[in-house]
Amino acid sequence: MKSFSRKLGLVEKFMTLGNEVGGGLIVNIVYIEGFLTPDTIKKALTLVQKRHPILQVYIVEHEDGFYFESEGITEIPVQVIYKEDDSETIKIAEQELHIKFTHEKSTLCRVTILYSESKSNSCEIIITFHHGIIDGISCMKFIDNLLFYCQKIIDGENIPEVEYLEFLPPAEEMLNFDLLNENKLENYQLQKEEKEAQPQLIIEQTASVNQRFTRMLPRMLSKENTKILIEKCKQENTSVHSAICVAMLFASAQLFSTDDNINFSYAFPVSLRKYCQPKIPNATLGCFISILAFNQLINQDTIFWNLARECKAKTHDALIDGVHINLLKQQGKL
Incomplete structure (x- = not known):
């Protein structure tokens, strides 16, 4: 080697x-x-x-x-x-x-x-x-x-x-920052600050790092249910990814016995491979990701499929504006 x-x-x-x-x-x-x-x-x-x-x-x-x-x-x-x-x-x-x-x-x-x-x-x-x-x-x-x-x-x-x-070098050294639209990014940030309240972290009790334990919750959809989910998402004009995000938000909201709005923060990784010069093939192992993060209010009147469509739209707009690329650009300046 x-x-x-x-x-x-x-x-x-x-x-x-x-x-x-x-x-x-x-x-x-x-x-x-x-x-x-x-x-x-x-x-x-x-x-x-x-x-x-x-x-x-x-x-x-x-x-x-x-x-x-x-x-x-x-x-x-x-x-x-x-x-x-x-x-x-x-x-x-x-x-x-x-x-x-x-x-x-x-x-x-x-x-x-x-x-x-x-x-x-x-x-x-x-x-x-x-x-x-x-x-x-x-x-x-x-x-x-x-x-x-x-x-x-x-x-x-x-x-x-x-x-x-x-x-390969780190992802930020290969990213094509010419894909960024600075004007759109400024508007995106202003709209985000105006619309989204910051979620409050709920801490029931504190524990040291050594006392914390992470659980795994494996879930598996059958081939038949997967086909049904894909078809339903097409009918509702949303994506499977957005539907799963919203399902997790709804499941989390059920943990709280309240009629009030619950403000959640959720995030997911975005592959940077196709935004690099040259593009990084899937055959290459490495950590080539950024993060998209959003806040979302949930209450008893929230409709699942409406929120799934909203989630898809927000994700699409953020990707088009290059928010995930800009994150690494801004962190590199710190």
Whole structure:
């Protein structure tokens, strides 16, 4: 593997600071039909790590900030667990969310393989990443690469020399800031300040970082229900993404027994890949995202599909105006 070093970008640094206080992690659970031995998975992981330079780095803090460095990097660590109960999967994944990556010379990814005595022809893989090296698209590509190499190994095929991808600079150094419309951004900010009241944070009680615990709430739609949801969103002139955002707002509002307006803040990541020069292909792993954030009032008179259409419109306008790009531009000036 090559040796390289570079300073963390804005988003990478933000995720690293989150990791310092017990956050900034992404945990994936992969359910696999068909038996894979730990040896097969480890061999495939070696090939995936060799292909992607972002899997060959650790983080070091110097006087002028955090850096990715690769000299002396270790292989992706793998642990194997034989579980007694299916519910253990979520519990183990939740525990992974609370295990910080250290500043040692170890990769910012770790893997846990779960086997069950009751299901001999399947297994589960929990993959934990430092969010500073990965985004949602990259998670899917990592899993795709891993299973691709596993299949090649199982089939006994000769695997050609692994293509080594380029270690890219931070997203803000590749963004095309010419896409920004400064006049529209000024109007957008003024309208946002006029229309949106700032939500009040409700704190029931305080707890130290070590006492906080994040839960995972897995939900899965059947193929049939997914088709129904897509068709309904088309009929209502909104998007599936907006409908899911509003569903989460409604679910959160039900937690409060009040007839008053509830002012929520919600946010979601936006991929920056197509806004870079050159565009970053999905095959490249990394954290290439920005954030769009909105405030929203909810009350008993709020109509679900009306709000879903409003959510879609606000998201569309923000993307057209380049709010997500401007966020990194402004942060870079601080």
